[in-house]
Amino acid sequence: MPTRPNATSALRQDLRFAHLQSGARIAWATSGQGPALVRAAHWMTHVEHDLNSPIWRPWLERLGREVRLIRYDERGCGLSGPDDQPLGLEAAVEELEVVIEATGLARVALLGMSGAAAPAVAYAARHPERVTHLVLLGGYTHGLMHRQPSAKALQWHEAIVKLVELGWGQRDAAVQQFFTAQMIPDATPAQARALNEQQRLSCTAERAAAILRARVALDVREWLPLVGCPTLVLHAQGDGIVSVELGRELAAAITGARFETLASRNHLPLAGEPAFERFCEAVGGFVAERPAVAQGSFTPRERELLGLVAQGLDNLQISAHLGLADQTVRNALSKLYATLGVEGRPQAVARARDLGFG
Incomplete structure (x- = not known):
């Protein structure tokens, strides 16, 4: 069992493995205390490395006071194994289903961040009896390929994919700093270095490029009207990766969803900025609410x-x-x-x- 995190004891986690239908392993970990919150796998994860990351360790410590945080690496990333399944919504939902079944919990809350908002939405719509609350951060309803992109937008996307293919796995590569500057422009030097290293550790250049292509092809508009659990949508006001307007669009498509902007330019809130504490407070308070039952x-x-x-x-x-x-x-x-x-x-x-x- 994981120990309870506090200011004086070492943060610990319970690390385990589940398996997909293909046989590929999925690494998942738990830490903290309170209602169970499953973080759907997003880009650039490594559940074992999180404990040493200046970016993710503060998340585990702070959220661990409010919730039992369950997180995992998607196939081909971190400690999870690859397979030949095409990446996309169905593959991502399968991973989420496998992990939730492995926990043995009857019901959980879900956290979907960025491109992981889509599988979190789809799972909540398909398995309403298993989801108590849905939290979405920096998410969107459908990706670039479903938005009639201009030729210039497509060229820009392909240029970014090519940069990933050429420079992703190299230590201290300028390509990594390019992504870090876009994702967390207000990071401290230590946080920026940590995200640079996280990119290298999380997956190969080939897998990173495949994930990028899969993310822009996501589309969960058909599932949004079927989400029936309480939903909280959070979005950084100055997010340069996914504009705040896309977050409003997402919240408006889910009946009864609450929407809140965070005072930050970072795609994900970082320890040391007020938006980080507000995010943790909002998530902890929301997940602790007991859903109304008539x-x-x-x-x-x-x-x-x-x-x-x-x-x-x-x-x-x-x-x-x-x-x-x-x-x-x-x-x-x-x-x-x-x-x-x-x-x-x-x-x-x-x-x-x-x-x-x-």
Whole structure:
């Protein structure tokens, strides 16, 4: 089990592996305490290296006070293995599905950052029973290739891909600094060096170029109206990678989504700037909120089960009352607890009574 991070103890994580249908391994790690928040894999990750990164270690330490952060490397990056599956939305959603199943958790909150916003949205739409909250940072609804790009925009994109192919894996290459300057223009020298090194460590030049091409082809517009969980969309006001207007477009496409701009020019908030603390506060507070559950959202069988739970009956009594096998009741209660957002019988009894059952 991971230790709880604090100011005086070393930050530790629980590192494990899951496997895709292709057999490729996916490295995933957990740290922190609180409600589970799964960070969908974004570009340039290395879950083991995060502990030593001036960029990501502060994230783990600060968010770890609010949530149990679960993160992983996408296929072909960090400690995860490659396969021949074409990169894109379906591949990214498969990775997310595999990791969430590996955690053994019935429900989790999701964090989708930048290009990882798309698979987070798609997963939340396809598996509403598994997602309590959705947080999106610096995301977009559809990439460049679906926006009728001009010839100049296409040439610029291809030039960037070529730069990656030629200079990505070299130590201290100017290509790395080019990306760092765009992503985190207000970084300290140490943070800039860390992102330069993260690029080199995360994946090969060939994989980085493939990821770039896959990101601009993403499109989740068909899934956005199907997102039903509480959603928070955050975006840096001066983001030079994904404009803040695309963040507003994303929030407007999800029913009831809350939108907030962060006072930063960095694509992701960095420790030392006010936007970083605001981001952590917003995410921690939002994920801790208990989703509203109305009586009308339950099936007739679930309503009957809730009434018995509210009366304080145990599993054997419920089994006898409903004429069901004990294991069937256990499975039904596990699903019901996930829907209620509770852990264990005492919380379930209190929640059922709050909803007027029993």
